[in-house]
Amino acid sequence: MTAPLATRLPGLTPILLILPSFGLAAFIIAYPVWDLLTVATHQVNRFGQLRDFTGLINLGNVLADPLFLGTLWRTLVWTGSVVFGTVLVSVPVALILNQDFYGRGAARVIVMLPWSVSLTMMAIVWRWALNGESGLLNLTLQDLGLIDQKVVWLASAATAFPVQILIGILVSVPFTVTIFLGGLSAIPTDIYEAASADGASTWQQFSTLTLPLMRPFINMAVVLNIIYVFNSFPIIWVLTGGGPSDSTQILVTYLYKLAFTLGKMGEAASISLIMFAILLVFTLIYLRMAMRGERDA
Template sequence: MNMHNGAAAAEPKPAGGRRTRRRLRLAGGLAPYLWLAPSLLLIILVTIFPIFELFSTALSKVSLSGVKKGYVGLQNFSNVLRDPVFWGVLKNTLIWTVGVVGISTVLSLGIAQLLNQEFPGRRLVRSALIVPWAVSLIITSVIWRWILDYHYGALNLILQKLHLIDQNIYWLASPATSFPAMIGVGIFVTIPFTSFLFLAGLQAIPGELYESAGVDGANGWSKFVHVTLPMLRQPLMISTVLNTIYVFNSFPIIWSMTKGEPVNQTDTIITYLYKLAFVAHKMGDAAAVSVISFLLLLLFSVAYIGLVMRRE
């Protein structure tokens, strides 16, 4: 009897059971990848493949119809870097980006502080602030172009009524006035996004921190510097990175107001590469400019986020 039981216990388990468990473990391990597969496929088709095509085009000779006609190495980059117009455009782009992002960030901090206070009509003011961001950039740009018009613009009329000018000014005819005007429009449409982002950050700051700072004798400015700004570090990082990318690549404002004229003096990289591709039909050079702008933004994003995270 005991010998029979020992023999039965020594019998190997069915191989089918092990195979079933192995299949279940394999299916469990693959399940997350199956759920992620549609998103990964979308990322490959929408992001990775276009970037690959961009670099491939930048290293190729491209016909007027957009057909690649062979590898030319860095010739397209050499053409761009030897063009003096490119360096002027790059300078304009840096001034445009730093001006819009920097000034809108400073103004938005003050506006967010104001909207975080209790006052009559606060909800109405918050609703009105979102309008410039909600309206199409093309519509906003065209409206401002008409406001700045030499013959019919409201700005010249208002300034003459206030006796600040004696005759109408060609605001969009000279880079000395048109470029600051475009920066002003860029700030106007950027402030709503940054203000609400900072407002959300302000509302997440515990009131006890300000009370403790007040007990320690901190005034309003000290509270702002030592409490508000450190607690807004994450919103500031998000706002700076996103706004830099958006403003750097902004096309509608510049194209609607000046088209980069006169003589490329108000062009930025995005309008310059548009002219290279669809006016001069230099697809390879335009792709090279796109690669340069992509690398500049990538370098800025990695450096800025790395600096902020290192401080954290």
């Protein structure tokens, strides 16, 4: 009687165990990409019905649109600024919340609370707070004597886009702090005791112990936040809808406008493929750099 394949080839056992999960994951990823590719290479009416095959015409129309390059650059600025600011703020917040002090549990709940609120609802609240006439922000700044007249925050790109970046950082901090707290809790405390006994300062302990040991968690937070922020829709759309005059438009809102306002489904699908390719390439490059850095360390 012939022995099972897994018995004859023991090295195949792990592969056979993960093969069903890998196949399911591949299908979940591949089918939407194939569907987008089909829509992007066909003429599509407003009801989503495929018409004639057009090849790369939809992609060419997107690349020829003067609004596309500005939107792409703004998306990169939006993503980079929010992710960098989020990590910069989350590291000290996580370090503080990791300390043993009275009320630490309540402080953690307060920091995590925005994470439990819908992002769309947060954007609606901020839109009300930023109202140029009766917004809470203007009233507060006037009461503090910081401004003499009301500022219409969302009427100009000079103020609207920076404000949106700050809100993006604020809503991304709870998730990032959670990741960092998980990393900090995994670091043994005895290494700090030994470093302190050797005369290492707080900054030396942070730079030589905490930061290197936290690197995998920082890498995880950066990659997840880039994917999350790059595709983030509610903040930009609810606050300004990409305006004024497309000055706060990013790729995901531009895509939505093309698909559901202008009815250009093929061009919208082309932008989706471009976004997928950008995220895939960046994630692979960043993970490769991170793995190389860990090996060198």
